[in-house]
Amino acid sequence: MLRVLAVDDEEPLLEELLFLLRSDPRVRSAEGASDATGALRRITRALEAGPDGAEGIDVVFLDIHMAGLTGLDIARLLTGFARPPLIVFVTAHEGFAVQAFDLKAVDYVLKPVRPERLAEAVRRARAQLGRDGEPPAVGGVPPAAHAPNPNPYPYPPLAGPASARPGPGAGGADRAPEQIAVELGGVTRFVAIADITYVEAQGDYARLHTTEGSHLVRIPLSTLEERWAARGFVRIHRRHLVALGRIDELRLDAGTTTVRVGAAELQVSRRHARELRDLLVRRAAG
Template identity: 35%
Template sequence: MTRCVIAEDESLLREALLTQLQKAWPGLEILAACDDGASALEEITAHQPDVVFLDIRMPGLNGIEIAAAMAEVSPATQIVFVTAYDQYAIEAFDKGAVDYLLKPVAYDRLVATVERLQMRAQNTDAKQSAMSAVSDLLAKLGSSSIASGGLREKEPLVWLTASSGTETKLIMIDDVAYFKADNKYTVVMTAEGEALLRKPIRELLDVLDPTMFKQIHRSTIVNFRAIASVLRDEGGKGIVKLKNRPETLSVSQPFMILFRNM
């Protein structure tokens, strides 16, 4: 049985894609349907699925970044990008012979994509050609606004307010060392100490500058400018040492791709 992971942050579109896939590909086993990039990459790393449907715009890691990481953590997985891009971007996918689905996903287009995926599963040369096309596309997009966070429609957050006991603090984003999930809230850590933000960490991913803040674990977002060094342990996981904080942060093995050039 072919195994699959879906990554789509919009719940209605995710459910619609699930329903359409169940109809178009009855033998497909859906291992996970994720609503953010971090959980998607962790599921892909854990399960090594045959196919993954990747939304390009997601909180935290976007589909392009996940695909780049998959070259190391799940290289044999076939990728289908799901996109709401304009025609210019669509042409880039077409020229690279890369599978994509345009939102909202049309059922007949999905059926055609499923047929190509099934054909490649039986044809090693065709599968290798598709993987090469994805690699070429990622190389072209590596320095583009897509891969660097140019998908954003809003200006990134500059400051925030968070609670510290009975005091409400105004904290500049540049001063944040990292954010840590705490149930429905988020702990904000600076050199001076911690404060509590009454917002889940997932919502922060939509408003932080992606060139400055990166998710290194499902529950942790770090300011890259606050990092002093990164160590890799024997299991492939990482340990981040900070410049102005004594504690260290754990990096999930899939997210070590972020530190390849450090």
């Protein structure tokens, strides 16, 4: 089984890549690094331990565009070692494929990463390491539903059936969607918008928080702010969108305004503080 290091400076993409790798029964362990420095530090420990050591790494799944050193720079550094880990590039850019294979990359996977494509990269790495006798992924796709998942980022199941979506004859064509589709590991789930307490911006992505956990969607926060304004979602900060009815407490302390939403305490920016207080007062007054 493979010991893997995934490197990407975009945290949401790193989370999803780790989820998919950890769901593959051919991967024994998968660690993450969010920058080139951390990646090189971890790879150095692996090289010092040797390929058979406890801290060994078999394959590095490596982004190309990162702050500081690029993935190509890291791969060039590794060519100077006698037995470096294998490299699989995972990137949104097609134009570096020739350079990647000149550096003896095992594979070149384009983002957004499809589970079956990542499974093929794992297969190629196993083949190059001479480990083809290990259990294959079912149908070429990691059986995530049956494999243990030590992923530290929880993606809980949908709280409520997908059949709750409005359909033809029920005014569905004239109503705003009641749910939002969330894709993870090739599976689409439908999260009820009414279950979402607040939304957190993560670059071009947004993390939807519910009382059960969180889900990642590739939608900017500004888009959700516009779509969900009629549902009572209000912007309180450049990073947060909150369901007005889910705010349990508004607090002003030393000029700083915060709100409590369940167990989360979120800061309210100055530009949004007065408007939010007015909305909450009007809501309380009916």
